[in-house]
Amino acid sequence: MKPLHAGVLAAVATLIADQASKLWLLFVFDIAHRGAVRVTPFFDLVLAWNVGISFGWLQSENPMAQIALGTVKAVAVVVLAIWMARSRTLLATVALGLIIGGAIGNAIDRFAYGAVVDFALFHVEIGGNVYNWYVFNLADVAIVAGVAALLYDSFLGVPAAKAP
Template identity: 50%
Template sequence: MSKVAPPSGFTRRWLWGPLSRMVAVIAAIIFAADQASKLWLLFVYDLPRQGNIDLLPFLELVTVWNRGISYGLLQQETDLGRWALAIFTVLAAIALWVWAVRSTSKFAGVSLALIIGGALGNGVDRFAYGAVYDFLHIHFGSFSWYVFNIADAAIVAGVAALLYDGWRGSPNKASKGGSKGRKAG
């Protein structure tokens, strides 16, 4: 019998890192919450048959099938376009996973986990239905925000957190940069 070689350092470094477990758990929670909410609204509550439901004066449950990406951009009506978008979603999630497992910042890890979980949640919809099921609609008077789901909210929160993290910078970089300035005198 031949023995299976243990994963090489290269494989471990690219696929598993110090934050991998945390990222996987958070992404799994987002994915599960997204899919559970969609499945319940579609198949248990049967929201498409029930029609729109007002939850609050500014929030309602609706049924929208989004064949594009966030905010309905890049609508894909052809099978080729839908499959390309679904495959891109999977590839993006893999790239984000590699980034997350190589990261040493817990803040960045959480941010990336939110995006990964959301991307995978919407990706399952693309593969299963050819479109993403969106159901939350926020509106104030004549103002109407786009219809979204839990995955979309997680993706937006993750991207916003990554932007904030990049804007605030690393404390180590700030302290190192401050000591390289001109000498007084």
């Protein structure tokens, strides 16, 4: 399989898994009416509507802020797609596909619901205090994994061939 095909496959698989999980949680499992659902002692399913960017940063319900954020993300996806098309390593190409698929998945949420659907919450109790991680979704996982893989490929991957 050519690297570009693997990158496109990663993007499509990420997008499908992300949207399927969100649609199932919203419309089949009906998480909005169930509230927080304890899955394990350290993991809950909860519904959170994120109007900001990753980790809830830059929260704003202002329509102009949402349009600006959408525009920046659209440009970023185009730039990442060009980078993916020019990528020469399988790892970098798949990593870019993960990032693109996650970004498009979250963009679909913004368009459909006005916010990103987040649902996964890890937490730990230490000494009677509960510490929560950010609520996130599968698109966020793919984006973080893609960035980590790009960093790995940049610093520890196969070095580029030197010119003669």
